[in-house]
Amino acid sequence: MSRIDLSLATVDCAACPIRHRAVCASCEGEDLARLAAMKSYRTWKAGETIVLEGQALSFVASVVEGCATLTRSLEDGRMQMVGLLMPSDFVGRPGRTTAPYEVTAATKVTLCMFDRRAFERMMTETPHLAGRLLEMSLDELDAARDWMLVLGRKTAREKVATLLAIILRRAPTAARPLRAELPLTREAMAAYLGLTIETVSRQMTALRKDGLIRLDGARGILCEDLAALIAEAGDDGDGALLT
Structure with missing residues (x-):
């Protein structure tokens, strides 16, 4: 069950970690105060459902921390992960x-x-x-189109490198080496990338042996040279990689 996060209830918007990347980035003064007056914070544990497909949606929201998956289902019960929500991403559509x-x-x-x-x-x-919301929606559309290329044309190695680069580009600090926590299990990564778990594990091992990443504990990933990882993903450095 979700919980109202009282620890964040009085957080000043100016101190918010996603302040300049979220939908509120264009708001100042009275506009920011108006948003602050209507906001509330809620937290879910890993594995909990935030919103059910087809459910009435009484809110819109920005992801402050953590990672969530977007899934669509077919009539026969099959499900497909179609996206990830990372900090500053927007949930819901006005x-x-x-x-x-x-x-x-x-x-x-x-x-x-x-x-x-x-x-x-x-x-x-x-x-x-x-x-600002239109700008974010167009970025999301571009990302979806880029992801079609990832799934349809990239090799297994390029797919895994692409996903890791996306996660590392959202690392909380730019200090080297970049460090991020993998938000997905190997099984979830495989489902998202259209690969088997074994293939994901082999490609992770290969990228580690080639010095492009290092593993830190169960979920930590380190990268000294993000540009090299992006090149391994089959993308240039001009922003073609979805963020």
Whole structure:
């Protein structure tokens, strides 16, 4: 069961770790205060369902910490992971009353939540907030198109390197070596990449032996040269890799 996160209830928006990357990045002064007045924080444990596919969605939210998966299901019960939500990503769509995907916490996840109707009203009255959400939606569309290339044309090695690079580019600090926690199990990585667990494990081992990554404990991953990992993913350094 999700929990209201009282430890974050009084956090100043200016001190928020996603402040300049989230939907509120364009808001200052009165606009930021208006968002702050309607926000609440809620936390889910790894494995808990945040939103069910088709469920009425009374809120929109920004991911403050953690990683969640987006999943779609078929009538016969088969399911496919179609996306990841990382810190600063947006959950929900203004104007849409139901959730198109199931959202599940892959790690401990904290959301900064806004009442959907109140947020929609603010969007109509605050054009730059609507513009920021449009910008984020277009980035998400570009990322989805890039992911089609990953799944359809890249080799197993390139697929694994791409996913690791995406995660490392969201590392909390830019200190070298970059360090991030893998938010997905090998099984979940395999499902997301369209590979077998054995193939994912082999490619992780190969990337480690080639010095492109190092492993740190059960989930930690270290990278001294992100550019080299991006090159191994089959992407250039000009932002072609989805973030």
